Amino acid sequence: MSKILMKIDGKEIEAEEGMTVLEAARTVGVNIPSLCHHDKLEPYGACRICTVEAQKNGRSRLVVSCVYPVEKNLEITTRSETIDRARRTILELLLSHAPDSEPLRILAAEYGADKNRFEKEPSFCIHCGLCVRYCAEIKGLHAVGFINRGSKREINFVPELVAAECWSCKECFPLCPTSALQAAYVFTAAQVSEIPVFEGDTD
């Protein structure tokens, strides 16, 4: 792997070819927030919270760092008024669905996001897709997936697969930034009598 010289927040850094900007930043200790990113999963680029400014050939544009590949002479800015405003609005939109989510609250405090800016619609899921992708990419099971599209999109377990696979796995549970995943699981389990209802944490 050849080394690539580039800049992040004005600091010269060395990245490896094939890395994304987010990975390169984290190797040198620059923190870029992310919600849908997971080291073991393919880059997804859905939450857009990791948006940064990329300058190249004198031109600047907003890109998502979890997907954007590193390249020679690229200059990255990870904080600016534009970036912060975008992140703040994204957080405010997500907080209307999951106002109590821990990761969202931490970021909201950092970016000054107002959880009451948009009308509450508590559906909890923020569609980061971590559960769906983990189940598909790591476990190869596809026991949980998205149904519908747009604002009607939601996660859903496949009852037959839940009965056969999920009870002994549940590896996706800790990935969920809200309580939506457990709720969906419990909902499915309640419909299928062979599935033991998730122990304990059902409130």
Add this chain to the structure above:
Amino acid sequence: MPKLNSSAELEKLREEILSGRNSNQKIITLCSGTACHATGSRAVAESIELELKNQGLSDQVIVRKTGCHGFCERGPIIVIYPEGICYLQVEPENIPEIISQTIKENKILEHLLYVDPDSEEKITKETEIPFYKNQQRLLFEANIKIDPKSIEDYLALGGYKALARAVLEMTPEQVLEEVKKANLRGRGGGGFPAGTKWEGTRNTPEETRYVIVNADEGDPGAYMDRSLLEGNPHSVLEGLAIGAYTVGAREGYIYVRQEYPLAVENIDVAIKQAEEKGFLGKNILGSDFDFTVKVHQGAGAFVCGESTALMTALEGRTGEPRPKYIRSNIKGLWDKPTVLNNVETWANVPLIINNGADWFSSYGTETSKGTKIFSLVGKINNTGLVEVPMGMSLRDIIFKVGGGIRGGKQFKAVQTGGPSGGCLPEHLLDLEVGFDELTQAGSMMGSGGMIVMDEDTCMVDVARYFLDFLTDESCGKCVPCREGVKQMLETLTDITDGRGQEGHLEQLEDLGELAREVALCALGQTAPNPFLSTLKYFRDEYEAHIKEKRCPALYCRELIDYYIDPEKCQACQACLKKCPADAIIGGKKTIHVIDQEKCTKCNTCFEVCPSRFSAVKKISGEPVPPPIPEEERTIVRGSKEK
């Protein structure tokens, strides 16, 4: 017919076809495109067959069911050759006289001709009708002359000559040079130069490459790609094959909407015919170029018209866009270099190869060459598909070709570029239509939708309508589109419903900026356009809705009231009888009054009130005048008793 192996064999076949055709042959062409289909062209076709049989002419007259002629407003359309006599809005009942008079006796049936609304002159020939006369139909010309299921018809017009020239006489580099020189830009929306896209693919080291026809046309009211594919499928195939030869692809796909069954049927037939003749398949026209085409039917998601979503869907996965920091022409379908162009872009390619880049670029503006097909719809007299040279002004398209605004109303705006485009106001009517000109004005070319709006159209509601469409069609993957655009829709709905507040416009602008800058794909990035362009040109309408709770176009139901002017009401009872809510009080010789409590604002009374009275009024932003006292409501001898 065996496969053709050379240009000479292709020319020989063409001559055979032409020599079998008599230039005095009576031909009845009947438009069988989708719009004419809807207005009854199938019944007309059956009637023609039957009547020819009854009058003993079945073997003397050829009936040709063609694709869309474009003048959909007046369909079903019949054109009789060799004279070129054009009859409009033909019904099965007209057929016996058409056969007995026009076919047998060469007499023209005046009542079926086009009447010029200005001069009241009757026009016999299709080409002389202003709607057609002011167009430049390079692509659509053939539609009128071809039975889409007959490859012979296409060959008779010089079909596949361009493919033969490209494959047998030109190197891929030469073809590429010609396309680049013509400056053919993508007709699907972005206007990206096709030659540059092709060159990127051609220069990759990858062995496997693909070409794709994007026929996932999904803009509301747009059907130009559909009509090309339905009416002249071979022109698209020929362009695609030339593109494949140029970039070194061996496989191509046509991604077409499942909702276009006739297009699917006709392209399937065309592929089979082209394979039989050796225009597709192995060793095309005797060369060492192999190319096969498969049709893939889309499952009906608007977002699949976006290139990366289309490719994801073609791979058999959920049609969602993926970030394309590496362009699809380098890493596309199954991660292989892929050239994806729209139907109309591909159909332009044979024209360029046949006539040369110089000829092609003699049409259009400095940066937008050739012609563009628009689907001209809305409050316009001549609804239909029009093909005009790039650079024609909006005014000429709307008034010369389109025949102006319906019902003598005032023009207010034209929405171009589909749901992600923008609305342009009257002071921009002289804008030359081109990719960059439209973008600079805050709209876009898109795939060529053109929706004309009159004084009765509320621009805030238009923005709301398009955002509703886009919210529904968002795939839901990224936050700025799924959540942000939906929130914009909710705020716009608040405004049209009379719940607008100070700060709403700023919030919309903030969310619009987020979507434009940060959304994943073109759908989300352009979704704020309907709002941004209407705010730019019609800010006063937004402010009237928010501050005065008034809809200037008298359209938004929650902001208007219906009122019967007692001075004008003649107690005809038309509205009283039709009101579905029993909200109208009155009777014979008693002036009618609307019970505002019961009124559902369905607009029925407004529609049925005779225009000579025009007593029913819509009011907005002001209180409804109190009803006149009951004792003053009686009408005596047509005048009111006071």
